[in-house]
Amino acid sequence: MTRGDIDRRSSVRRTTIILVAVAAAFYFGFILIGVLRA
Amino acid sequence: MVTAAAELEKDHDHHGPAKGIGRWLFTTNHKDIGTLYLLFSLVMFFVGGAMALVIRSELMTPGLQFVHPEFFNQMTTMHALIMVFGAVMPAFVGLANWMIPLMIGAPDMALPRMNNWSFWILPVAFSILLSTLFMPGGAPASGWTMYPPLVLQTGDAFPFLIFSVHLMGLSSIMGAINIIVTILNMRAPDMWLLKMPMFVWTWLITAYLLIAVMPVLAGAVTMLLTDQFFGTSFFLAAGGGDPVMFQHIFWFFGHPEVYIMILPAFGVVSEIIPTFSRKPLFGHDSMVYAASCIAFLSFIVWAHHMFTVGMPLSGQLFFMFATMLIAVPTGVKIFNWVATMWRGAMTFETPMLFSLAFVFLFTIGGFSGLMLAVAPADIQYHDSYFVVAHFHYVLVPGSIFALMAAAYFWLPKWTGHMYSESAGRLHFWTSAIFVNLTFFPMHFLGLAGMPRRIPDYPTQFADFNWMASVGALGFGLSQLIFVYVLLTAKKGARATDRVWEAPRGLEWTVPSPAPYHTFTTPPKARIEEESFK
Numbered sequence: 001m002t003r004g005d006i007d008r009r010s011s012v013r014r015t016t017i018i019l020v021a022v023a024a025a026f027y028f029g030f031i032l033i034g035v036l037r038a
Numbered sequence: 039m040v041t042a043a044a045e046l047e048k049d050h051d052h053h054g055p056a057k058g059i060g061r062w063l064f065t066t067n068h069k070d071i072g073t074l075y076l077l078f079s080l081v082m083f084f085v086g087g088a089m090a091l092v093i094r095s096e097l098m099t100p101g102l103q104f105v106h107p108e109f110f111n112q113m114t115t116m117h118a119l120i121m122v123f124g125a126v127m128p129a130f131v132g133l134a135n136w137m138i139p140l141m142i143g144a145p146d147m148a149l150p151r152m153n154n155w156s157f158w159i160l161p162v163a164f165s166i167l168l169s170t171l172f173m174p175g176g177a178p179a180s181g182w183t184m185y186p187p188l189v190l191q192t193g194d195a196f197p198f199l200i201f202s203v204h205l206m207g208l209s210s211i212m213g214a215i216n217i218i219v220t221i222l223n224m225r226a227p228d229m230w231l232l233k234m235p236m237f238v239w240t241w242l243i244t245a246y247l248l249i250a251v252m253p254v255l256a257g258a259v260t261m262l263l264t265d266q267f268f269g270t271s272f273f274l275a276a277g278g279g280d281p282v283m284f285q286h287i288f289w290f291f292g293h294p295e296v297y298i299m300i301l302p303a304f305g306v307v308s309e310i311i312p313t314f315s316r317k318p319l320f321g322h323d324s325m326v327y328a329a330s331c332i333a334f335l336s337f338i339v340w341a342h343h344m345f346t347v348g349m350p351l352s353g354q355l356f357f358m359f360a361t362m363l364i365a366v367p368t369g370v371k372i373f374n375w376v377a378t379m380w381r382g383a384m385t386f387e388t389p390m391l392f393s394l395a396f397v398f399l400f401t402i403g404g405f406s407g408l409m410l411a412v413a414p415a416d417i418q419y420h421d422s423y424f425v426v427a428h429f430h431y432v433l434v435p436g437s438i439f440a441l442m443a444a445a446y447f448w449l450p451k452w453t454g455h456m457y458s459e460s461a462g463r464l465h466f467w468t469s470a471i472f473v474n475l476t477f478f479p480m481h482f483l484g485l486a487g488m489p490r491r492i493p494d495y496p497t498q499f500a501d502f503n504w505m506a507s508v509g510a511l512g513f514g515l516s517q518l519i520f521v522y523v524l525l526t527a528k529k530g531a532r533a534t535d536r537v538w539e540a541p542r543g544l545e546w547t548v549p550s551p552a553p554y555h556t557f558t559t560p561p562k563a564r565i566e567e568e569s570f571k
Contacts, residue, residue: 008148008223008224012223015218015222015223016148016215019214019218019219023211023249023253026250026251026254026257027257028257030253030257030290031260031261033287034272034283037280038271038277
C-alpha cells in the first residue's frame with residue numbers, strides 16, 4: 001500500500017476545523033466572561 | 039490515477055533536503071522542523087539560564103551587589119517567560135515533531151506547512167520579547183503571571199509583551215492542532231489508539247490541554263491590552279473591574295500549563311525506563327488513563343494558586359481536595375515506572391540515569407506540591423521560597439531532566455552516531471548534584487520566611503542563599519558538557535538501527551540516522567511489535 005492509496009485529506013480538514021473552532025470558542029468565551037463580569 | 043500518484047510519490051521520496059538556508063526557512067519536513075525547535079529551545083535555555091545566573095549572583099550574598107532592583111525584577115520575569123514558553127514547551131514540541139510521525143508510522147505531520155509557520159513564529163515572538171530589555175522602562179518586571187494592576191505599570195514594553203505572548207500562544211495552538219490531527223489521522227493501519235507508545239499518548243493529551251488553555255491566556259492578555267489602551271475596565275477596580283478575575287483566568291490557563299510541561303516528560307520516561315529495564319512498560323493502559331485523569335483534574339484546581347486572595351471556605355476545601363486528588367493518578371505513574379524496573383535487567387546509560395533522577399526528584403516536587411495544596415498551610419508558604427523550590431523541582435529535575443534523557447535516548451537515531459557516554463554521565467552527575475544544591479536549600483529558606491522575587495534579604499538567609507547560588511553556577515556550567523556532547527555527536531561509533539539493546543517501537547525499525555523521508559509506505563505496526571519479542 002502506498003501513501004497515494006489513502007486519501008486522508010477530508011478527515012484531516014474536518015479535524016482541523018473542529019480544533020480551530022474549539023480554540024476560538026475558548027478565546028472568545030473567556031473574553032465574554034470578562035465582558036459579562038466587568 | 040493511483041499509479042501516477044504512486045510514481046510521483048516515488049520521485050518525491052528520493053529527493054533529499056534542499057540546499058542552503060532555504061532548507062531551514064521553507065522546510066515542511068517534520069525532522070527538519072523538529073531539529074529547528076530543539077535548537078531554538080536550547081538557545082533559549084541558555085538565554086533563560088543566563089538570566090537565572092544574574093538572579094543567583096545578586097542573591098549570593100545579602101545586600102545589593104550587581105543589579106538595580108528593577109532590573110532584578112525584569113530578570114525574574116523574563117527568565118520565567120523564556121524558560122516556560124521558549125525552552126521547555128518548544129523542546130517538547132521539537133521532540134513531538136521528530137518522533138511522533140516515526141512512532142505512529144506516518145510519513146510526516148498532517149499539516150506540514152502550518153508546521154513551518156508554528157516554528158518560525160517563535161523566533162519572531164522571542165525577538166520581540168527580548169527587545170524589550172532595550173526599551174525605555176526596560177523589560178516587563180511584574181512576574182510571568184502578569185497580574186494587573188502591576189503589569190499595567192510596565193513601560194513601553196507592555197504592548198510588545200502582549201504581542202509576543204499572543205504569538206507564542208498562536209504557535210503553540212497551531213503546533214497542538216497539528217499533533218492531534220496527525221495522531222488521529224495518520225497512524226499506520228494496525229496502530230489503534232491504545233497501542234500507541236506512551237510518548238504519543240501523553241502528547242495527544244497535552245495537545246488537547248494546549249488547545250483548551252492557550253486561547254484563555256490569549257484572551258486574558260487581550261483584555262489587559264484593552265484595559266491599557268482602549269479604555270475598558272476588565273481588571274481595573276476604579277472602573278468597576280476586578281483584578282482578581284485576571285488571576286482566576288490566568289490560573290485557569292496556568293495550572294494546565296504545568297501539566298503541558300510535565301505530561302510529555304512522563305511520556306519520555308515511559309519510553310526510556312522499559313528500554314533500559316528490558317521489560318515492557320508495566321500497566322500501559324493504566325498510564326493512559328492516569329494521564330487523562332491528570333489532564334482532567336488540571337482544569338479544576340486552578341484556585342490553589344490564589345488561596346491568599348480570599349475565597350469562601352467551601353471554595354478552599356474544593357480546590358484543596360481536588361488538588362490532592364492529582365496525587366492518585368500521579369502515584370499510579372510512579373508505581374508503574376517502579377514496577378517496570380522491578381526484576382528488570384537494568385543498565386544505567388545516560389538516558390536511564392536522567393530518567394531515574396526524574397522519577398526520584400520529580401516526586402520530591404510532587405510532595406512539596408501536596409504540602410502547598412493544604413489551604414491553611416499555603417497561607418504561610420505562599421509567595422515564599424518554598425514555592426520557588428517546589429516548582430523548580432518539578433520543572434528542572436522534572437521537565438528539563440526528561441528533555442535531557444530524551445535527547446540522549448534519541449540522539450543516535452537522529453545523528454546515526456553514538457554520543458560520548460562518559461561525557462553524558464559526567465553531564466548527568468554534575469547536573470544531578472548541582473540541581474539539588476541549588477533548589478533543596480530553597481525549601482528551608484521558604485519555611486524560614488524568605489519571600490520570592492526580592493533582590494536583597496536579611497543576613498539570616500545568607501548561608502542557604504550562598505549554597506543555592508554556587509549550585510546554580512555549577513548547574514549552568516554543567517550544561518556546557520551537553521553542548522560538548524552535541525558538538526561531538528557525529529564523531530562517535532556508528533549507531534545501529536535499533537541503537538539500544540531492547541527498544542520498542544516503530545522508530546527503531548528505520549535506519550540510523552533516520553532518512554529524510556520515512557514510512558512513505560505505511561508499516562504494519564503489529565508485525566513490528568512481534569519482531570521485538
